[in-house]
Amino acid sequence: MPEKDNENSYDIIVVGGGPGGYVTAIRAAQLGMKTAVVEREHLGGICLNWGCIPTKALLRTADIYRNAKNADEYGLSIKGIEINLQKIVERSRGISKQLSSGVGYLLKKNKVDVIDGHGKLAGKGKLVVEKDGKNVADLTAKHIILATGARARALPGLEPDGKLIWTYKEAMVPDVMPKSMLVVGSGAIGIEFASFYHTLGVDVTVVEVLPRVLPVEDEEISELAHKAFEKDGMKIMTSATVTALDKGADNVTATIEQDGQKNKETSELTVDRVIMAVGIVGNVEDLGLEDTKVEVDRTHVVINEWCETGEKGVYAIGDLAGPPWLAHKASHEGIICVEKIAGEKGVHPLNTLRIPGCTYCHPQVASVGLSEAAAKEQGYDVKIGKFPFIGNGKAIALGEPEGLVKTVFDAKTGEMLGAHMIGAEVTELIQGYAVGMTLETTEAELMETVFPHPTLSEMMHEAVLDAYGRTIHF
Amino acid sequence: MTVEILMPALSPTMTDGKLAKWHKAEGDEVSAGDILAEIETDKATMEMEAIDDGVLGKIVVAEGTEGVEVNSLIAVMLEEGEDASAADAVSAAPKPTPVPQAAPVEAATPESAPETAKAPAAQPEPQAEPPAKTNDKGERVFASPLAKRMAADAGIEISVIPGSGPHGRIVKSDVEAAMAGGVQAAPAAATSAPALPATIPSMGSYTEIPNSGVRKIIAERLTASSCDIPSYMVTVDCEIDKLLSMRKDLNERSPEGDGAYKISVNDFIILAIALAMRKVPGVNTSWTDAAILQYDNIDVSVAVATADGLITPIIRSADQKGLAEISIEMKDLALRARDNKLMPEEFQGGGFTVSNLGMYGVKEFTSIINPPQSCILSVGAGEMRPVVKDGALGIATVMTCTLASDHRTVDGALSAQFLQAFKVMVEDPLTMLL
Numbered sequence: 001m002p003e004k005d006n007e008n009s010y011d012i013i014v015v016g017g018g019p020g021g022y023v024t025a026i027r028a029a030q031l032g033m034k035t036a037v038v039e040r041e042h043l044g045g046i047c048l049n050w051g052c053i054p055t056k057a058l059l060r061t062a063d064i065y066r067n068a069k070n071a072d073e074y075g076l077s078i079k080g081i082e083i084n085l086q087k088i089v090e091r092s093r094g095i096s097k098q099l100s101s102g103v104g105y106l107l108k109k110n111k112v113d114v115i116d117g118h119g120k121l122a123g124k125g126k127l128v129v130e131k132d133g134k135n136v137a138d139l140t141a142k143h144i145i146l147a148t149g150a151r152a153r154a155l156p157g158l159e160p161d162g163k164l165i166w167t168y169k170e171a172m173v174p175d176v177m178p179k180s181m182l183v184v185g186s187g188a189i190g191i192e193f194a195s196f197y198h199t200l201g202v203d204v205t206v207v208e209v210l211p212r213v214l215p216v217e218d219e220e221i222s223e224l225a226h227k228a229f230e231k232d233g234m235k236i237m238t239s240a241t242v243t244a245l246d247k248g249a250d251n252v253t254a255t256i257e258q259d260g261q262k263n264k265e266t267s268e269l270t271v272d273r274v275i276m277a278v279g280i281v282g283n284v285e286d287l288g289l290e291d292t293k294v295e296v297d298r299t300h301v302v303i304n305e306w307c308e309t310g311e312k313g314v315y316a317i318g319d320l321a322g323p324p325w326l327a328h329k330a331s332h333e334g335i336i337c338v339e340k341i342a343g344e345k346g347v348h349p350l351n352t353l354r355i356p357g358c359t360y361c362h363p364q365v366a367s368v369g370l371s372e373a374a375a376k377e378q379g380y381d382v383k384i385g386k387f388p389f390i391g392n393g394k395a396i397a398l399g400e401p402e403g404l405v406k407t408v409f410d411a412k413t414g415e416m417l418g419a420h421m422i423g424a425e426v427t428e429l430i431q432g433y434a435v436g437m438t439l440e441t442t443e444a445e446l447m448e449t450v451f452p453h454p455t456l457s458e459m460m461h462e463a464v465l466d467a468y469g470r471t472i473h474f
Numbered sequence: 475m476t477v478e479i480l481m482p483a484l485s486p487t488m489t490d491g492k493l494a495k496w497h498k499a500e501g502d503e504v505s506a507g508d509i510l511a512e513i514e515t516d517k518a519t520m521e522m523e524a525i526d527d528g529v530l531g532k533i534v535v536a537e538g539t540e541g542v543e544v545n546s547l548i549a550v551m552l553e554e555g556e557d558a559s560a561a562d563a564v565s566a567a568p569k570p571t572p573v574p575q576a577a578p579v580e581a582a583t584p585e586s587a588p589e590t591a592k593a594p595a596a597q598p599e600p601q602a603e604p605p606a607k608t609n610d611k612g613e614r615v616f617a618s619p620l621a622k623r624m625a626a627d628a629g630i631e632i633s634v635i636p637g638s639g640p641h642g643r644i645v646k647s648d649v650e651a652a653m654a655g656g657v658q659a660a661p662a663a664a665t666s667a668p669a670l671p672a673t674i675p676s677m678g679s680y681t682e683i684p685n686s687g688v689r690k691i692i693a694e695r696l697t698a699s700s701c702d703i704p705s706y707m708v709t710v711d712c713e714i715d716k717l718l719s720m721r722k723d724l725n726e727r728s729p730e731g732d733g734a735y736k737i738s739v740n741d742f743i744i745l746a747i748a749l750a751m752r753k754v755p756g757v758n759t760s761w762t763d764a765a766i767l768q769y770d771n772i773d774v775s776v777a778v779a780t781a782d783g784l785i786t787p788i789i790r791s792a793d794q795k796g797l798a799e800i801s802i803e804m805k806d807l808a809l810r811a812r813d814n815k816l817m818p819e820e821f822q823g824g825g826f827t828v829s830n831l832g833m834y835g836v837k838e839f840t841s842i843i844n845p846p847q848s849c850i851l852s853v854g855a856g857e858m859r860p861v862v863k864d865g866a867l868g869i870a871t872v873m874t875c876t877l878a879s880d881h882r883t884v885d886g887a888l889s890a891q892f893l894q895a896f897k898v899m900v901e902d903p904l905t906m907l908l
Binding site for chain 2: 348413414415439440441442444445
C-alpha cells in the first residue's frame with residue numbers, strides 16, 4: 001500500500017469526541033489499534049462542555065449559597081451574600097475548558113489522532129471529514145464507531161429560540177437572572193436546572209406530563225422528591241402539558257393543561273424564561289447512513305449487544321444508540337465495543353440494570369437496578385428494605401436529616417435487584433451498591449460488610465438489614 | 475487467650491485417625507517444638523509438635539481414642555497466667571464443624587494439607603468454614619455469592635459449571651444456563667475414597683514429584699473403584715479389515731479446508747460403542763444403594779493421556795453424531811485436554827469410557843472402571859493375525875477388546891450382549907448406518 005494511503009487509514013475511527021467517543025478511542029489505542037477521533041466541536045462532548053460537568057459546577061454554587069444562607073443554624077453568621085451571576089457562569093465555563101483540554105492531552109498521550117470536522121460515512125470502510133462545507137480528509141478504517149450523541153428534543157409549537165425559550169445550552173450561560181421560570185420536563189436535566197435556579201431565588205414552576213417527577217425513579221423516591229421540592233417552595237405540576245408558549249417582549253406566557261379531578265383544567269402562566277427539557281433526539285443526520293444498512297429507529301441507531309449496526313464494520317454507542325442517556329453508559333458501551341473488535345476474552349454485553357443513575361438536585365437522587373414496581377412487574381417476589389436519614393447520626397450531624405435509602409431484593413435468591421436513594425450525597429453512595437450488584441452479592445454479604453461509623457453509608461447497611469427485618473437503628 | 479488444638483490431617487485424604495499417645499499431661503508446661511502427642515493412621519504414626527509456649531490446659535480426647543475426626547478439638551492450650559477454667563469453657567463449647575468429607579470432585583485444598591513428610595503442625599487454624607470449593611484439579615472455584623446460592627438451591631455442583639465472568643468466575647447467568655439444561659447434577663453415586671495415608675518408606679534418595687490435582691483425583695477415584703467395585707473382564711476379538719478399508723475410503727472423501735476430517739480407528743470405535751450402548755442400555759448405568767441409574771443420553775468418555783495424567787473428555791450424544799463430527803470433536807477435545815484447557819462439563823459425566831492403547835502396539839489390556847460408570851472398554855492394536863475362516867487358515871487384521879464391568883449393575887450376559895453388538899458393527903461397519 002502506498003505511503004500516502006497509510007496515513008489516512010485506521011483500525012478504528014470514532015465519530016464524536018464525547019464521553020463515549022474519546023473513552024472508546026483511548027481504549028482502542030490501548031489495545032494496540034491505530035485510532036482516530038473525528039470531532040466537529042469540542043472534545044468531551046455535551047457531557048463535559050454543556051452537560052454533566054458544567055451543571056455540577058453551577059449546582060455546587062447553589063449548594064454553597066444554600067448553606068451560607070442557613071449558616072446561622074450551624075452557629076455562623078454570614079452577612080451580605082450576593083449572587084454574582086457572571087462569575088458563577090465563568091467558573092462553570094472554566095471548568096469545562098480545563099477538562100476539555102485534559103481530554104485532548106489524554107488522546108495525544110494515547111497516540112489517538114484527533115481530526116477536526118464533521119465525519120460522514122462514504123462507502124464501505126470510508127469516512128469523509130468536512131469542515132465549513134469543505135472536504136478536509138478522506139479516511140479509511142476497518143471499523144467505524146458512531147458516537148455522535150444527542151441534542152435536546154424540540155416539541156412542535158414549543159421550539160426553543162435561545163432567547164426566551166431555552167434548552168440546556170442557554171440555561172447553562174444565563175446573562176441575567178430571570179425572576180421567574182417555567183421548566184418543562186422533570187427528568188434529570190429539567191430538575192437539576194429547576195433546583196439551581198430555584199435555589200438562587202428564581203420563582204420556578206416545573207411541569208411534568210407524567211403523573212410524577214423524576215419519572216424513571218422508584219415511585220416512592222419520586223414522591224419524596226416532589227414533597228421536598230414543594231416544601232422548599234418550588235411549584236410542581238404533574239400530569240400537565242404545556243400546549244402553547246406565547247412570547248412577549250421579555251417574557252413568555254404558557255398555556256398549561258392539567259388533569260383535574262374530572263376534566264382537564266387549563267391555566268396560564270407568565271414567566272421570564274422557559275427551559276425545555278423534554279428529552280433528547282439522536283444526532284443521526286448527515287452521517288451518510290442513507291446508503292448503508294444502518295437502521296435508525298426514532299432518531300436512534302439500532303444496535304445489537306456488541307454495538308454492531310446492520311452495516312458490517314459500522315458500530316454505534318452512547319446516546320445515539322439508545323437509552324439510558326448517560327455518559328457512563330456511553331463510555332462503557334464503547335469499551336465493550338472495541339474490546340469485542342479486538343477479540344479480547346471475557347467481554348460481556350452491558351447489563352443496563354447495573355448502570356447507576358444520579359440526579360444532582362437538592363435533595364440528590366440516585367438509583368441502580370429495578371424499582372420496586374418494576375421488580376414486581378417482572379414477577380419477582382421482593383423483599384423491600386428502607387432506612388430514613390433521620391435514623392443516621394452522620395446525616396443529623398450534617399444537618400441533612402431528610403432522605404431515604406431503599407433496597408429491593410429477590411426474596412427467592414437474595415439477589416439485590418435495585419437500590420434507590422434520596423438525600424445528601426447519595427450520588428456518591430450509590431456506587432457501593434453498584435459494585436455489590438456487579439459482584440452478585442446477596443443480602444448475606446452486604447449484611448456481613450462492615451460499614452464505617454459515622455457515615456451516611458451506614459444507612460445502606462441498615463436498608464439491607466431492614467429488608468430482612470433486622471434493622472438496628474430504626 | 476486459650477488456643478484450641480485440633481486433630482491434624484496427615485494426608486489430604488485423611489478424614490480421621492487415632493490419638494495414639496499424649497506426651498504431655500494436663501497442667502504441663504509446653505514449649506514450642508515439644509512433642510505433644512502421637513497421631514496414628516493405619517499406615518503412619520506422626521508426632522505432633524507444639525507451636526507456641528503455654529500450658530496444656532485440658533485434654534479433650536483421651537489417648538487411645540480411635541476415629542478422631544480431622545479438625546475436631548483434641549486439647550486446649552492456656553497461655554501463661556490463664557486459669558484452667560478457661561480451658562473448660564472452650565472444651566464445653568460446641569466442637570468446630572469437622573471438614574466435610576471430600577467428595578471426588580472436591581479434592582482437599584492443597585493449602586490445608588500439611589506435607590506428609592513433615593510432622594504436622596500442632597495447632598492448625600481452627601476452620602470455622604469448610605474449605606473453599608475446589609474443582610477436580612484442586613483449584614479454588616471462583617463464583618459469585620449469588621451463583622453459589624442459586625446452584626446450591628438447584629442442587630447443581632458449582633464446580634462443574636463453566637464460568638463466564640472475569641477470570642472464569644461463575645456468575646448468575648452461568649448457573650441459569652446450567653439450570654436450563656447445560657450441566658447435569660453431579661453424579662449421586664460417586665463413591666468416596668477411603669483414607670489411604672501416603673507414607674514414604676525408606677528406599678534411599680528420591681525426587682519428590684508433587685501430586686497434581688489430576689493425579690490426586692486419579693488416585694482417589696481409581697483406588698475407590700478398585701476397592702469397591704466387583705469388576706470382571708470379558709474379551710472379544712474383532713476383525714477390522716472392512717473397517718480399515720471403509721476408513722480409507724471415507725478419508726479420501728474429506729473436503730479441503732473447512733470441514734476437513736481424518737477419521738481414526740478410534741472414532742469408529744466411539745461410534746460403535748455409542749450404537750451398541752443404544753442397543754444394550756444396561757451398560758450405560760450407575761450403581762447407587764437406592765437404585766440403578768440408567769442414563770438417557772449416550773455420552774462416551776474417551777481416555778486421553780496428558781502430561782498431568784489421564785483425563786476423559788466426553789463425546790456427548792455420540793449415537794446421534796456422524797463419524798466426521800465425532801472425529802473433529804475428538805481431535806479438538808484431545809488437543810485441549812493436552813493443553814489443560816477443557817471446561818469441566820467437557821470431562822465430567824459420561825456413561826461409558828473407552829481407553830485405546832492400540833497406537834502403542836499393545837495387544838490387549840484391562841482398565842479400572844471410571845466410577846460412577848459401570849463399564850470401560852480397553853482397545854488393543856489392530857494387528858495381522860492368523861485366523862481360521864471356512865476351515866482354512868487365513869490372515870486378518872484383528873483387534874482385541876476387553877470390557878471391564880461392574881457386576882452390581884452389569885451381569886456377564888449383559889457384557890457379552892454389548893460386546894456382541896459392538897463386534898458386529900466394528901467388523902461390518904456398514905451396519906452402523908442401519
